[in-house]
Each structure stands twice: as C-alpha cells, then as structure tokens.
Amino acid sequence: MDADVLIIGSGAGGGTLARALGNSGLKILVLERGDYLVREKANWSAEAVFREHRYHAAEDWQDAAGKPFRPITGYHVGGNTKLYGAAVLRRRESDFRRRRYPEGETPEWPIGYEDLRRYYDQAEAWYYCHGEKGRDPCEPPRGDFPYPALAHEPYVAQVAEALEAQGLHPFPLPLALHRNETEPRLAPCIRCDTCDGFPCLMHAKGDAELCGIAPALDSPGTTLLTGIRAHRLLTGPDGRLVATVEADTPTGPRSFSARVVVLSAGAINSAALLLASRQAAWPQGLANANDLVGRHYMCHRNSVCVAVDPRRVNPTVFQKTIGINDFYEDSGDADFPYPLGHVQNLGKLTPEVLEAQKVHWPEELAKLVARHSLDWWLTTEDLPDADNRVQVDESGAIRLAYTPNNVAVHDRLLRKWEGILRQLGYPLVKTQTMGIEAVAHQAGTVRFGHDPDRSVLDVNCRAHGVDNLYVVDASFMPSIAAVNPSLTVMANALRVAEHLRARFSTGLSP
Template identity: 65%
Template structure:
C-alpha cells in the first residue's frame, strides 16, 4: 500500500477532505493532475487571465453535436477554487427537498440540511467566511455566527443597498471567503483589490482549497501531495468490489480507500475511462447513471449603467439578493427564479480582454459607469445532460439547460428593478457550455442503487472502497454557489471515513 487513503484531485472536495482527515493520522496520498499555480504578476492581469487563458486548460472538448469548445477550467493545486469568486453560501432548507420549478421538480437529497449544518460551520471557519446572519431573507438556521464580520460595502454600494431596501428588497452582505483583517488593513493579507473574481490571488489571501485545504493538511507528516500526476484509470479486484490500483501517467498506486475528487466532469470521465471487460460501461456504473444528470448553473453577467454617475468601487462583490429565490412575486409565474450577487468590479481591462473588438473609449466608459451583477437560476437534472468520452478519450459534454424560462424571468425582473433604480442601460450576457465553473451532478448520491451512483456517505454503491467528494455527488444544484456545500460534504465524508478506520472496516 502507498497510503491508507488516495485522494484524486486537490480542489474544494479533495483539499478539504485532506485537511479534515489529516489529524487522524491515517496516511494520505493526494494525486493532483496540475502543479502549483505560479505566483507571478500575470495572476492579476485581465489580459493574461481572460484573453490569453494563461491558467486555463488548452484541452478541446465537444458538445452533443460534436462542436468543439475550450472549457474555462484549469488544473492546479486547489482546483477551480484558485479562480473562484469566493462567494460561499449555504444551501437553503428547501433545497434539500423536492422543489417545484417552471420546468420540473428537483429530487430530494438523501440527507437534510441538519446533517450538513455542523460541517458548514467548520467549512466557514476554515475558509475565512465573512458574513452577517439575519439579513438574507431565506438563509437556513445556523448555530454559530459567521466567523468573520461582513466585507464592508464601499460608499457607492452602501448607497445602492439603501436604494434597494427602499424598493422593498432585502439585500444582504454576500458571504465571502477572504483572509481580510478589517480592523488592521495595514497587515491584512487581503487588500480588497479589483482582480479577485475569476483571478488567482497573487498574495494567497483568497480562501481557496490550496490555502485552506492542502497547505494545512501538508503540515501533517502523514500527508503527501504528488503534483503533475494525472490519474488515467482505476482498476478493480477480480470481483469488481474493490479498487486495487490507481494508474497515473507516471505510475501505479495502491490504497485501502480511494476518493475521487477530480471535479464533476473529470471524475465521471475517469470512471467511464476505466471500463474493462467485466465493466464495459465504466466503473461503479451498474445503474447506468455515471456521467448523467450533469448540472451547471444558468448564469448571466449583467452590467447596469448609470451614465450620470461613475462607480468608483474597487472591491464590489459585497451584495447578495435572494428576494426571487423562492418565488418570482408574479402570480402568473409562481416559480423560483434564482439568486443575484455582485460580480467583481468589471474594469476596462477585464471588459477589453473579454470583448477585444470593442473600441477602447467605449469599454472605458462602460466600465466606469457600470455596477456589475451575476444572476443564477437553478438548472434541473436531466439524464440526457451528461458526460461521455469520445473514442479519442476527450470529454463530450451534452448540456441543454432546463429552467431557462425562469432565468428569462429573473433577468426581466432585475432589468425592471435596475431601470427603477436609475440605470437606463442594462446589458446581459448568458454563459454557454464552456463556462463549466459551477459544474455538478454526474455521480449523484441517493439511497437507491438503481438511480444513483453513490450512497448517502458518497461511497459508490458498487465498489466498497471508492468514495467521491467533489461536486458530482449533488442530485440538485440549487441556485447558490456550490463550493461551500462541496467543502462541508467533504468534512462529513471525512468523519465517516475516520469512523471506518477506527472500526477497522477496511479492505
């Protein structure tokens, strides 16, 4: 054995699991496909990040019709949390139960909010969650206050909060994962810059899975990380009940327990790529559910422009709005619409990098006068939205989001409100298939082995020593950002694994 536990992937699910398991003393080997993301000036350059895609993969994937696209994702220690906007919200109570939407009803989770709540508390502490309880209109109950105070609104945003409240809305401080010490800005690791959402943090102040998961885990002598070690295939015992070997591009590893945390798309692809004579449709796939029910938020970026007023905000990602989360407020469309939060401030360089054809003067004017938002509607599960691998071994992603009518309503409601607030120009951009940031589903957990890949402990129904802790376990994605739930669930699974080791129930 090379370790008691092999963890494949070091992002939100893998990194948090490693930190959680490390103090127990079990030996842990983390196999990470990527390297440390280099700390260098271009970390904070929009041109490098968004135009040259310096930190994104060069891979080419295909959609259901065979059209090629470049996914906006990267492979690094810390996974996609290296780029995340660090908005970390808890799922709502009702997100664990069937919820009726315009285009269908979401499935129930095999666990309830109360099963995850203690682990949300821990994840928020580990990831520097800044927030304020009691203001988010449908926030779930919590035992502890947020570990850090909310990120303060800059004056323009504070006045916007008042104006939103005046219209009867309930804006709340967006929970955010940054290592900020507001009482001593001089020594605070986080400097509240414009280059946070979508950028890596040059000064390592973002609460990402490298800083808050892998680094603390590596303080323990029983934890090892091997970088640039891409796992290609898993091999089972003759009876198919155990993973015996983990094959990478460079070698073969063995462990008592194997945890897959390569991200929802790559974890499914890896199980499919591990097909062999006795499991011709892939590992852990007796249900034929591996890769199915791919979920990705239906997202739009929104720039609201007030030509009379410059928005001088630097750190803008401070407001969340959940007034449309449970219902639209329109009796003719009585469905949930989704969640709204600020984007990081769209600067001229960010806009120019993403829209190089626009004249510089127009880009500058738009960015100076805009306040920027991110709209999220829940995508609904559909077995035909799925990950498969084509004969060359590359990813094929079929995604036709379900619930787009509700997203149109969200945009229309928000546009009307923004006009009322004094923003006559409102621009939207819908995210397409390449925006895989909020990927989930593909290996969903559930009680029934016919309809799910994992049991409620995120152990595969078919293979006793194989677990999954990335975003693929989610049978529904809700309309809040997924990371905190991935982190909390990884801590929950770690508790189960610790018990399993303590009781000696091991292969």
C-alpha cells in the first residue's frame, strides 16, 4: 500500500482534504497532474494569461458537435484556486432546498446549511476570508468573518453609496486574500489589478496551495507527488474496492494503491476519469451503474457587464469589492417571481486585458474604455440537465455537451442590472455572456444524494457500491446555486475529512 488515503488532485477539494487529514496518524498521498505554478513576471501579464493561455491546460476538449475548444482551466498544485478571483461566498439556506424557475427546478440537497455551517467557519479561517457580517441581504446565519472586509477604493465607495440611494444593499464581497493580519512571515496582498484570473505573484491569494497543500505538507505523514496524471481506477473482481490507481508519471506508467481513494480532479476530469475506468465489474465506468456519471454538468450562466461614463475617470486599481444579492431570492418584479442571481465587481478591466481578451478595438479606444469603465460579473444558477454532460472517447479525450439553460432568468438579471447602471449615470452599458470554454465554475457531474438510483455518491461523498472511493471536488453538488462555488467545495471537503477520520477510527468498517 502506498498510503492510507490517496487523493487525486490538489485543488480546493483535494488540497483542503489533505490539510484536514494532517496529523491524523494516517499516511496521506496526494497525486497532482500539474506542477507548482512558477512565480515569474508573466504571472501578471494579461498577454501571457489571457492570450497565450500560459497557465491554462494545454489541451483541447470538444463540444457536442465535435468542435474543439480550449477550456479555461489550469492544472497546478492548488488547482484552479491558483487562478481564481478569490470571491468566497457561502451558499444561502435556500440553496439547499428545491427551487423553482420558469424552465424547471433545482433538487433539494441531502444536507442543509446547518450541516455545513461549522465547516464554512473553518474554511473561511483557513483561506483568510475577509468580509463583514450583516451586510449581505440574504446572508445565512453566521458569526463574524475571521478577517475584516477590504475597504472600497473611493470611486467604488461612491458607486456603493449610489446603489444604496436606489434602495439596494451592496455589501463588501467576501475575499480570500492574505493581508498579513496573523502571519507576518507571508507577503501581504497589495491590492493590485492582476488578481481575478491571474496567478498571484505575491503568493497572497488564499488558494489551495497556500492554505491547503503547504500546511498539509507540514504534517509528517503527508506526501505530494506532482506531474502524476491518474487515468484509470481499477477495482477487484467484485467491484467493491478500488485496488489500483493507474497513472502516467514523468518516468512512465505506474500503479498506486491505498486503503481509501479520494477523487478530486475537478468536476469534468473526475467524471472523465470514472468514465474512462470501464472494467468488467463496471462496464459503463466506475460507480456508473445508473449512467449518471458525467451528467448534470453545471457551470453557471456568467456574463461580464461593462458600464462606461466618458465624463468620469475610474482610477480604481483593486475593484472587486462590491457584492449584490438583492435579486438572489426574488427578482422583485411581480410579473417574474423567480430568483435572478448574484452580481459582483470584476477585477478592473485594463487596456491590456481588453487587448488580450481579443476585444479588437483600436488601442486608443481600449484605453478610453478601460479608463472610464466600471466592470461587473453577473451569475445565474444553471439547472442540472442530464443531457449536459461529460463524455470520454476511447482515447480518454473529453467531450462536453452543454446547452445553456435558465437563459430567460439570466437575461432578466442582465436587463435589470443594465437599467440600474444607466440610472447611476452610465450611458454605455455592454454585456457579454461566457461560452462553453468558461468551465471555471464546473460542478455537478458526480452528484451526491440518499438514493443510489438518483445519485452517484452517498451523503458522505462515498461512491454507491465502491466502499473505498470518495469524491470531494465540485462534482458532488446536485445544484450549483448562484454564488461562486469554491468555499462550498472547501467546506464539504472538511466535512468528508471528519467522516474519514471517524471511519478509520473504527477500522474502516462501512
């Protein structure tokens, strides 16, 4: 045996789990296909990040029609949190319940908010979460944030005041950034304009390398191997236990074994790995007796919204400090009694980002827009549709079928937000909705639940029918909610860690 617990993937789920199992007396092995993200000047180059895709996976996936696309996802120690915008929000209490939309509904979760609450507390503390209790209008019950909210820069503070004057409740966006309050040995966040989507050259982002893997490796029983890509999980003949993890390593193929295997390769890669693990006991793929693995893929309906007032210069550097949840539970419109979603500032658009994102404007126009723009990110929950799914071909290549849904709800949010920005005095408002390559918020492909006929994992995220296989990345979520997903992935990994400790303490009895 190589380990008691073998974790595949070192991102929000795997990295947090590794830390949570530290000092348990268990031997923990983390396999990560990527390497440490190199600290270099290019971390802060929009050209390198967005145009050259220097930190994105160097592979193409295919859409349902077989058309290749380059997914915006990274393979690094720390997973996609190395690139994330560090907006870390808890799901609302209502997000755990069935929710109705014009096109359908989201399912109830097998656990409620109170089941995750103390793990959210822990995750916020570990990931340096800064925020202010009592300002978010649909905030779930909670104690104080571990760290105070980041202050708005003056221009953003004026926008927040103007939104309040319209009767809205802008709140300080909870952010996972290291600000030096407790650990002076680490570099503090300098509030730069290269955060959202960029690697942090300061190493001040509360990511799963800094807050998961690094502390996990302080524990003597924990090892991380990089450059190891798991590609198949094989069980014994009765299919009840994963016996070996087959992997490609820099020195050739290798098998690993462990008493418990935890998959945390991200919602798309974890599903792909299970589907690629077809074998006699599991002919449709591991844990896939009911043909559910890979289905119900969700990624949010996400749009960028840029408001421009040519008469006002926006000198903000770190812009991502406002959150808006006034339409989270209900649109507020009598003719449309549905939730619309969440709004937050985007990192400040710069001419370099516009240029690198292939917005083909003359340089002077890009400069003008960036100088005068106020930028937002709008998110609506997408519904778990069984036909939105991950598949793999014989070579293991990924095909992602995704037809956007809940479109009318998202459009309503866009129109509403455009109207609000116009009332704030911005004559030009432009929105753009993300395409299939925007897999940042991928979730839902290996859902958990009570009923083995309708879920892949049980309530502890253990695969139905495979006693030693768990999944702790974003794939466990039966619905995605409209807030960013990573804090929930981290909190859930902490919950599963507690279950695993208890299970090992009873000799791994089922």
